[in-house]
Amino acid sequence: MTRKGFCFLVAACLGLSFSIACSKTTTPELQASATRPANITPIDPATAATITGTVHFDGTPPTAKHIDMSNDPGCKGSAASEQVVVDNGALANVLVYVKDGLGDRSFAPPSHVVNIKQEGCRYEPHVAAVMTGQPVRFQDTDQTLHNIHSMSKQNSEFNQSQMPNSQPLEKTFSTPELMIPIKCNQHPWMQMYLSVLGNPFFAVTDKDGKFSLQGLPPGTYTIAAVQEKYGEKTLTVTVGAKDDKDISFTYRP
Numbered sequence: 581m582t583r584k585g586f587c588f589l590v591a592a593c594l595g596l597s598f599s600i601a602c603s604k605t606t607t608p609e610l611q612a613s614a615t616r617p618a619n620i621t622p623i624d625p626a627t628a629a630t631i632t633g634t635v636h637f638d639g640t641p642p643t644a645k646h647i648d649m650s651n652d653p654g655c656k657g658s659a660a661s662e663q664v665v666v667d668n669g670a671l672a673n674v675l676v677y678v679k680d681g682l683g684d685r686s687f688a689p690p691s692h693v694v695n696i697k698q699e700g701c702r703y704e705p706h707v708a709a710v711m712t713g714q715p716v717r718f719q720d721t722d723q724t725l726h727n728i729h730s731m732s733k734q735n736s737e738f739n740q741s742q743m744p745n746s747q748p749l750e751k752t753f754s755t756p757e758l759m760i761p762i763k764c765n766q767h768p769w770m771q772m773y774l775s776v777l778g779n780p781f782f783a784v785t786d787k788d789g790k791f792s793l794q795g796l797p798p799g800t801y802t803i804a805a806v807q808e809k810y811g812e813k814t815l816t817v818t819v820g821a822k823d824d825k826d827i828s829f830t831y832r833p
Contacts, residue, residue: 620686620688621687623797626821628795628796628822629797629798629819629821629823630792630794630795630823630824631801631827632826633790633829634785634790634829635671635676635791635805635828635830635831636828636830637666637789637831637832638669638831640833641664641666642664644660644662644664647661654701654724654725655722655767656701659700661769662702662706663808664807664809667789669789670788670789671785673784674784674789674791674807675709675775675782675807676785676791676793676803676804676829677709677781677793678802679803679804681801687778687779687780689710690711691714694708694716695719696708696716697721698718698722698726698742698770699721701722701767703762703770703771703772705772706772708772708773708784709774709775709784710753710775710777711777711780712756712776713752713753715751715752716774717750718742718749719748720743720745725744727741728740729762731760731762732760733757733760734755753776756776756777757776758806759808760773761773773808775806781793798819799819800818801816801817801819803816803827805829810831815829
């Protein structure tokens with residue numbers, strides 16, 4: 581091979597190596613940009629509105645089912661069903677959330693953990709809600725074996741035992757899904773509902789039936805209330821800048 585031919589071959593090889601090196605450095609960047617989450621929508625606190633309200637129960641509530649726990653000494657004797665909890669006409673454990681009206685806005689999940697305890701052979705709380713990507717921590721505070729069986733349809737189902745005083749089980753849910761039943765196969769009366777929302781505007785009513793949706797941008801929204809036995813009710817609400825609207829839902833037997 582002539583000296584000129586050899587130099588041409590070396591130059592070609594160097595060019596090929598440079599091309600490969602460049603492709604290796606740019607490909608991860610392209611992949612990262614393709615999987616980058618959607619831009620988070622900022623909300624101006626100077627215009628943020630609040631929707632508060634109460635969920636009522638009109639009529640005689642059903643008699644709570646008696647639960648006998650005496651077969652397991654690690655439990656606390658007996659309790660009553662939490663399917664319908666009414667106090668002076670106020671309905672607890674109702675999920676209230678913004679169902680429609682946020683358009684294509686996207687929101688970062690809260691960093692704080694939502695804790696769900698297995699305490700007294702009950703799930704506490706009975707109804708909870710989180711955002712997609714927000715951590716959920718399950719903890720067994722009883723002196724008995726429990727297991728956590730999430731019967732999800734849109735998210736991955738899981739079924740995991742948990743020993744007393746063991747490390748908490750932490751999970752995240754990636755897809756919005758309402759009222760996921762979570763039960764304990766060891767204690768068939770133990771069941772709660774976990775909702776996964778795509779926005780941070782949600783609440784679960786307290787014992788007085790109260791809820792509050794804070795930090796909303798001005799707009800017109802569909803607000804939904806969901807109760808495990810009686811289903812969903814909706815209202816359309818318009819809020820302006822710094823508005824504070826009060827609404828109510830009423831369930832009947």
